[in-house]
Amino acid sequence: MARDPYDVIGVARAASADEIKRAFRKKAKALHPDANQKDPKAQDRFSELNNAYEILSDDKKRKQFDRGEIDAEGKPKFTGFEGHGAGRPGGGFAQGGETIFEDFNFGPGGFRRSSTRSTGGQGQKPPPMDDFFDILSGMSSGRAGGRGFDPFTAAEPKPAGEDITLTIKVPFLDAARGSTQRVVLPSGEALDLKIPAGTREGHRMRLRGKGKPAALGRPAGDAYVVVAVEPHPAFKVDGKDLRLDLPVALDEAILGAKVRAPTIDGEVELTLPPMTSSGKTFRLRGKGLAAADGAGDLYVTVRIVLPEPSADLEGFARLLQDRRKSDPRETL
CATH class of the missing domain: 2.60.260.20 (Urease metallochaperone UreE, N-terminal domain)
Structure with a gap:
């Protein structure tokens, strides 16, 4: 069952529209799924908050909820036997404080209708429960043999x-x-x-x-x-951030270069400094996913791609091998 919208947003029933808006914004920031990525129920709580605000931010819906005409989900409530309230003809309370209890029956003499009128003064007794059941029975369409519907099930709302x-x-x-x-x-x-x-x-x-x-x-x-x-074949989602592996040629990594990197909004130019190692990551601010508390970032990681084998490449590698003075794995 949905909770009371006032409790969900955390305001009193007499709260003004501005107070409701401020409370909603504060809670929306705290309950947003982006801020609660490890909570599997974050989306449900955020949806509950939005539903509550949808009712309380709409003056008409808020009044309907306060009067009990709609429930916490905004759905109409079953209101019972309408037409038997104050000032309505055909039963209930007449003008001047008089109470009219009408008795509808099907009997051997056919359809009969009678009424008991009370002025509501001191010492007046209410009509017996049988009269109340007769009123309920009279409201039905009637079945053969004078049977109406069961008064205890008549008020059950239709599903x-x-x-x-x-x-x-x-x-x-x-x-x-x-x-x-x-x-x-x-x-x-x-x-x-x-x-x-x-x-x-x-x-x-x-x-x-x-x-x-x-x-x-x-x-x-x-x-x-x-x-x-x-x-997506290239972008990986990490909360509101995105991650991307960017292939880079060996010569670009050694000499430095300006390379094109894709983002969700189109390509941007990324400057690689000389001697960029594979695995180096560049951060592009604001190039991640949109979020209530600001867009995320895009993290671009360099992945060096070796060229096709050749005698020149092999000779270059042997030269590097001869001149290498350190072990790249010495820190492991």
Whole structure:
């Protein structure tokens, strides 16, 4: 069962719209999945926070929740037997404090209706429970033999529609840059879904009322769309950071060079200093994935690629061997 939106955001019921917004932003920063990458429930808590803010940030929905018309998920609540409240004709409380209890029955003489009127003064006794059950029975359509529905089951809400979960595959760069993806629901309805920039594997989005239909008068279920990000041949995800192995020629590593390195936004020029060793890593700030607390970085690691074998290369290697004065593994 969903928690009270006020408790989720951590504000009092009398909180102003600005107080709710400030509290939401503070919690969103603390609960964001990027800040809780080792917590498997981080996404669920963040979704719960967003759902709560969706209700409390909307003045109409907030008032509906405060009046008990919708639940903590924003779904309409079953309100019982409407039409028998204050000031409504046909039962309940009449004007001037009078109480009208109407008795509807099917008997040998056919349909009968009578009423008991009380002024609400001192000493008046409420009608017996049988009269209350007669009112409930009279509200039914009636069955042969004068049988109505069971008063104890009449107030049971009809079941709401079931929620469904869909998984969509999104290309890595579309998820990293942000894109629009088409989703086809089991009903056949097609929707264009906005994928935010920086979307990670397992990101879940909620489509209200797009789940399985429900009984008449009850809300349909929701559809939850889970994003499966397709892997990229070069980029590896590390939280909000990205990592990339960059092939470099032997001469580029020895002499130094300007080389092109890919990023999710296009290629950039990277300067290699002379005598760059394989395994050296360069940090490109802000070239990682978008996140609520700022974009991540791209870490580019040099991988030296040897040229095709040749006599010249072998001679060069033997010259290096003769002149080498240190063991590259002496620190191990």
